[in-house]
Amino acid sequence: MGEITNVMEFEAIAKQKLPKMVYDYYASGAEDQWTLAENRNAFSRILFRPRILIDVSKIDLSTTVLGFNISMPIMVAPTAMQKMAHPDGEYAIARAASAAGTIMTLSSWGTSSVEEVASTGPGTRFFQLYVYKDRNVTIQLVRRAERAGFKAIALTVDTPRLGRREADIKNRFNLPPHLSLKNFEGLDIGKLNKAEDSGLASYVAGQVDRSLSWKDVQWLQTITSLPILVKGVITAEDGKQRTIFLSFEALG
Known part of the structure; x- marks a missing residue:
């Protein structure tokens, strides 16, 4: 295999x-995949407007996110x-992000736990979170992320219902039996019959709270001192x- 010179080549090699089943899970979108295609089209419409006769002998792409220095935006x-x-x-991914000088956001549905990712060495990491019907599950996840040294919570708010991913339906997608959602192991999540075909992954997905609102963001602020994205x-x-919500928060 020759040297990879373009990000798009990774997708062809992955296929x-x-x-x-695994490739389709990563690469496909929901239903007719219209949003997936539109996202790519929208990104392609972003153009550079280069200015001439500017000294570019030294280029600095570094910036900050929530006060944390990163090497590039x-x-x-x-x-x-x-x-x-x-x-x-x-x-x-954790090691690569650290080596590149940027921030990794760990999925709460990762096959490695917050503790395991923290054990890979130094690096700034955020933790992606859903709010679950059982708020105790959410609290336990946040506490573990805090103890593992994660620096912010990235609260996902645009999936009150997961998309109908037709490729996953056709493939009868399920997490391979030798893997598990590590962040949920050992949590108090009530009774779960792991012998069922749905397994832990489907159970967890079904526990996302569809009634999520701005009040839940306020509630999340009461259980953690970490910044919430x-x-x-x-x-x-x-x-x-x-902006209105934050203004009211500032008024106390």
Whole structure:
């Protein structure tokens, strides 16, 4: 295999190497995948407007996020179940993000736990979180992230219901039996019959609270001192709502 020179080449190689069920899980979107295609089209419409006769002999892409220094305005987004692609999974991503001088956001549905990711060495890490019907589960996850040294909570708010992923339905997707959602092992999540075909992954997905509202963001603030990022703001209207919400918070 020759040297990879373009990010898009990774997708072609992954399609060759990964089992179809795993590749489809990572690569596909919901239903007709219209949003997936539109996201790519929208990104392609972002153009540079280069200015000439500017000294570019020294280029500095570094910036800060929540006061943390990063080498470039790029962070690692949370992706679930990374060990389906490679045995190192989240370990490798954590080490790579640290080496690149940027922030990794660990999916709460990771196949490595917050403690395991923290054990890979130094690095700034955020923890992606859903709010669950059982608030005790949410509290336990937040506490573990805090103890493991994670620096912020990235609260996912744009999936009150998970998308109908047709590729996963056709493939009868399930987490391979040798893997598990590590952040949920040992948690008090009530009775769960692991012998069922649905397994832990499907159970956890079904426990996401569909009634999530701004009041739950306020509640989350009461259980952690970590900064809370609202992940999934798509419209300007919701951005304004966030500004109003923060203004009321400041008024006390």
